[in-house]
Amino acid sequence: MSKNNINCIGVMTSGGDAPGMNAAVRAVVKTACKSGIDVFAIYQGYKGMVEGGDMIKKMTSDDVGGILHKGGTAIGTARCHRFRERAGRLVAAKNLIERKIDNLVIIGGDGSLTGANLFRDEWPGLVQELLENKEITKEQAQRHPLLKIVGLVGSIDNDLSGTDMTIGADTALRRIIDAIDAISSTAASHERTFVVEVMGRNCGYLALFSAIATGADYVLIPERPPVDDDWGKSMCDYLSEGRKAGKKKSLVIVAEGAIDKYGNQIRSTDVVSKLKEHLKVDVRLTILGHVQRGGSPTAFDRYMSIVLGHAAVKHLIESTGDNESKIIGLQKNHVTELSLTESIDRTRSIAKYIKEGNFDKAIELRGGSFNDELKTFKTLAQAFPSTETKSGRKLNILVLNAGSLAPGMNAAVRTAVRIALEGGHNIYGVKNGFKGLAEGDIVPVSWMEVEDWASEGGSFLGTNRMLIEGKDFYEIAKTLEKWKVDGIIMIGGSTAYVNAYRMLQKKNDFPAFDISTVCIPATINNNLPGTDFCIGSDTALNNIVDAIDKIKESAVATTRTFVVEVFGRYCGFLAQMGGLATGAERVYIHEKGIHLDDLKDDVKMLVKRFKEGKRLGLVIRNEFANKIYTTAFVSALYEEEGGDVFDVRQAILGHLQQGGKPSSFDRVLATRLAAKAVDLLEKQRDDEERQYYSLGLKEGQLVVEELDRLPSQVNMEYFRPKKQWWINLGEINDTFK
Numbered sequence: 049m050s051k052n053n054i055n056c057i058g059v060m061t062s063g064g065d066a067p068g069m070n071a072a073v074r075a076v077v078k079t080a081c082k083s084g085i086d087v088f089a090i091y092q093g094y095k096g097m098v099e100g101g102d103m104i105k106k107m108t109s110d111d112v113g114g115i116l117h118k119g120g121t122a123i124g125t126a127r128c129h130r131f132r133e134r135a136g137r138l139v140a141a142k143n144l145i146e147r148k149i150d151n152l153v154i155i156g157g158d159g160s161l162t163g164a165n166l167f168r169d170e171w172p173g174l175v176q177e178l179l180e181n182k183e184i185t186k187e188q189a190q191r192h193p194l195l196k197i198v199g200l201v202g203s204i205d206n207d208l209s210g211t212d213m214t215i216g217a218d219t220a221l222r223r224i225i226d227a228i229d230a231i232s233s234t235a236a237s238h239e240r241t242f243v244v245e246v247m248g249r250n251c252g253y254l255a256l257f258s259a260i261a262t263g264a265d266y267v268l269i270p271e272r273p274p275v276d277d278d279w280g281k282s283m284c285d286y287l288s289e290g291r292k293a294g295k296k297k298s299l300v301i302v303a304e305g306a307i308d309k310y311g312n313q314i315r316s317t318d319v320v321s322k323l324k325e326h327l328k329v330d331v332r333l334t335i336l337g338h339v340q341r342g343g344s345p346t347a348f349d350r351y352m353s354i355v356l357g358h359a360a361v362k363h364l365i366e367s368t369g370d371n372e373s374k375i376i377g378l379q380k381n382h383v384t385e386l387s388l389t390e391s392i393d394r395t396r397s398i399a400k401y402i403k404e405g406n407f408d409k410a411i412e413l414r415g416g417s418f419n420d421e422l423k424t425f426k427t428l429a430q431a432f433p434s435t436e437t438k439s440g441r442k443l444n445i446l447v448l449n450a451g452s453l454a455p456g457m458n459a460a461v462r463t464a465v466r467i468a469l470e471g472g473h474n475i476y477g478v479k480n481g482f483k484g485l486a487e488g489d490i491v492p493v494s495w496m497e498v499e500d501w502a503s504e505g506g507s508f509l510g511t512n513r514m515l516i517e518g519k520d521f522y523e524i525a526k527t528l529e530k531w532k533v534d535g536i537i538m539i540g541g542s543t544a545y546v547n548a549y550r551m552l553q554k555k556n557d558f559p560a561f562d563i564s565t566v567c568i569p570a571t572i573n574n575n576l577p578g579t580d581f582c583i584g585s586d587t588a589l590n591n592i593v594d595a596i597d598k599i600k601e602s603a604v605a606t607t608r609t610f611v612v613e614v615f616g617r618y619c620g621f622l623a624q625m626g627g628l629a630t631g632a633e634r635v636y637i638h639e640k641g642i643h644l645d646d647l648k649d650d651v652k653m654l655v656k657r658f659k660e661g662k663r664l665g666l667v668i669r670n671e672f673a674n675k676i677y678t679t680a681f682v683s684a685l686y687e688e689e690g691g692d693v694f695d696v697r698q699a700i701l702g703h704l705q706q707g708g709k710p711s712s713f714d715r716v717l718a719t720r721l722a723a724k725a726v727d728l729l730e731k732q733r734d735d736e737e738r739q740y741y742s743l744g745l746k747e748g749q750l751v752v753e754e755l756d757r758l759p760s761q762v763n764m765e766y767f768r769p770k771k772q773w774w775i776n777l778g779e780i781n782d783t784f785k
């Protein structure tokens with residue numbers, strides 16, 4: 049990094065706390081220290097800035113050790129009335145100038161960032177006033193003519209326009225779905241009606257996405273109020289239809305900012321009253337409150353915050369253009385610089401449109417996939433397919449799971465089944481992947497059968513890694529002819545893709561293969577082309593991060609290095625991102641190879657760090673990183689060379705990575721991709737086309753690719769995409785050492 053005449057950097061967290069703030073602070077401090085720039089933590093946000101003294105402390109890399117996995121913010125946050133007044137900001141400016149700080153990284157919500165921008169605008173005037181009052185010297189005034197601001201958005205509501213995700217939102221969603229999953233099982237046992245209130249004053253993100261992820265029945269959000277005047281009655285009619293159709297429970301999710309179409313607030317207690325009044329049932333209300341803010345950040349909140357924190361310091365060092373305040377956010381899975389004022393203005397205009405009742409405009413500005421998700425949710429939550437006449441020919445569709453288990457497969461099948469039935473089609477489940485397809489093991493799947501599948505891990509249809517060959521083709525063709533199949537939705541990993549590709553190659557030999565096929569990427573390894581994320585990989589990453597947190601905690605009283613082996617086959621995604629999210633000292637992946645010289649350097653580096661006071665080391669190795677330098681070998685080498693400086697423990701995480709309930713991200717991804725798959729089959733029908741496609745989420749967009757491109761996109765020997773978007777992110781971690 050080139051040093052851009054930069055003085056000191058101050059970093060602070062402000063406003064409401066959000067999980068992931070610590071990861072961002074850690075990245076800012078470490079990146080600054082590595083770049084030779086002094087960095088100060090301003091404790092308790094603007095309060096610390098105004099109070100000065102010990103509230104503004106110089107940091108070293110070691111000061112931010114051991115905070116990555118913690119929720120909340122280690123440097124504190126507060127609300128500060130004095131900073132809202134110019135007099136308070138004048139004192140704050142003096143405190144910064146005394147420490148030579150004229151670059152700030154502010155991690156907070158729109159209030160904190162607005163305050164920061166105002167401070168920047170006023171800065172030259174504040175400096176002038178301090179000089180006139182003789183509170184600073186002329187040299188000091190000349191040295192700090194401008195204040196530079198970079199904001200990172202810490203907000204669990206995911207409410208800032210312009211960035212796809214805010215720090216803390218993914219974790220909040222995790223807390224919510226964990227709670228709702230638990231509530232759902234008790235609700236179903238007692239056939240009860242539950243109302244759950246989640247956060248979101250002007251933003252229905254948490255409510256809508258948790259409703260999709262948990263298979264809730266009804267959602268109330270600020271951006272799209274119920275259309276009926278008597279919203280309570282229409283909600284109750286809707287829910288009782290579900291009960292009549294066989295739903296065992298009713299679950300209503302209410303955003304705290306929910307309103308009716310006239311802008312009157314709908315409180316969760318109002319929802320309870322309406323349910324009691326119209327349905328005469330026992331209703332339980334759960335207001336999740338601060339549970340949503342708390343706890344350890346998810347893998348995503350950790351690695352996103354690290355990437356953004358690192359980019360914020362880089363921006364301060366490298367940007368030479370105007371002095372406009374920027375927000376560093378994530379757009380289309382890329383780090384992006386946004387104008388702070390524009391983002392805040394757009395965010396505030398959403399609240400304004402909601403207030404004015406211009407809901408279409410509010411939804412439009414929410415951007416991304418919000419509106420599509422809302423529509424998909426409404427279809428999925430119905431009691432049965434709508435009875436209106438469907439256009440187009442009725443299709444016979446098969447849905448199957450293939451390859452190793454990926455959490456989220458059931459959510460994808462559920463959506464495929466319901467969206468297909470809603471479209472008026474016949475849809476059948478194939479048991480046990482391609483084996484079942486060859487054996488003709490096909491079962492009808494009904495609307496109500498998949499009711500509870502959104503949140504369940506495993507694969508109810510069954511899956512395996514069988515690759516088709518020889519007479520399998522003939523058997524599969526027989527099945528397809530028997531069931532008069534028009535299209536297949538294959539949800540799985542490399543097995544699904546390779547088998548689909550093999551069928552495509554045999555299209556001329558078997559006319560039955562001349563159908564429409566859509567592959568949906570589902571594998572924890574995240575090794576498929578045409579997508580940034582595969583269903584299941586986020587769950588596995590979180591499983592890894594949770595396990596490593598526990599492993600690390602087991603070693604408090606020793607000096608120890610852990611060598612942890614993770615899944616991934618020949619793809620280093622889990623190892624690399626797991627390493628970033630847990631602060632590993634070293635990550636070994638097949639893509640980058642393992643070399644003896646590296647191993648020697650790595651051990652030397654660790655010994656040196658331990659001698660300087662380090663107490664815990666972490667090394668992550670992808671299972672197939674190298675045939676010779678196995679996990680046992682690496683562990684033995686570290687043990688031997690670590691001598692009496694540290695001891696070594698090996699941990700092979702194994703199948704715990706594949707188990708458990710899918711993460712909210714995987715459930716939502718599964719839902720989006722499966723809905724799109726049915727859409728694509730219908731489009732092919734309308735275009736009289738019969739193609740083999742794969743689907744994916746690339747740069748934030750759903751994308752469709754032709755499957756015959758597979759060999760050009762994939763390294764077939766090691767089955768992984770030729771381009772991996774995450775491959776260089778590990779370098780950030782390397783610079784922290």
Ligand code: ADP
Binds near residue numbers: 156
């Ligand atoms: P959030 O950042 O989470 O939106 P707040 O809106 O409470 O939280 O803002 C946090 C702090 O930021 C406030 O206590 C205040 O010190 C400062 N702040 C917020 N808005 C402004 C403003 N318009 N002008 C000056 N300071 C502000």
